[in-house]
Amino acid sequence: NLEEAEYVQALKNFKNALSLDIDNEEAQKAVNEAESALRAFEKQNEAKSFENKYKNHISDGVLALKRNEFEDAIDAFNKALEMKPTDKTALEGLKRVEEQRIEFEAAEAERLKREARAAKLKQEEFQKAFDAVVAQGDALVEGEKFAPAVVKYDQALKMQDDAGVREKLEEARKGLQRLKDLAEQKSKDAADALAANRPREREQLAEIIE
Secondary structure, three states, X not given: XXXXXXXXXXXXXXXXXXXXXXXXXXXXXXXXXXXXXXXXXXXXXXXXXXXXXXXXXXXXXHHHHHOOOHHHHHHHHHHHHHHOOOOHHHHXXXXXXHHHHHHHHXXXXXXXXXXXXXHHHHHHHHHHHHHXXXXXHHHHHHOOOHHHXXXXXXXXXXXXXXXXXXXXXXXXXXXXXXXXXXXXXXXXXXXXXXXXXXXXXXXXXXXXXX
């Protein structure tokens, strides 16, 4: 069997021969056979090209389906169906797309639910930790331990802003200031008492010496 290029060259040669002798039946027959063979080659190439294009659409659909790219998969399988309207492979591909889409969406919904539950649990745990720190601050205030209470309320506010905790922090700072003022007043009173007692002590000392 001659290759397509060889048929093209042979046809050219037969036509040249026929042009020299238009009544040459053998040359005319050879021309007709070569032309028929070339048409067969063209049809064969068209069929191969058609089949390759169809297979590419199917491959694109399968690959898109593996990636859960459902719209791309549908588009590829539909293109294959346009070429072969009753093709079982393309029809099965479209069916599989719908099945897998349902499975994927169900799995995605479940994943989102799990994430939501995890996020809620995390928030609950965080809230418990926050409330525990605030409770520690409250207990310290009850015991008039305002300095460590201020530290606890500051710690809570670093975790999250809260108007109630800010008020508690302000009250704790006021309590701490009251204790400082009281301590300073006591110190001042003690100093004043000591100063007032010194003249009397000197008098007593003088009396003893005499």
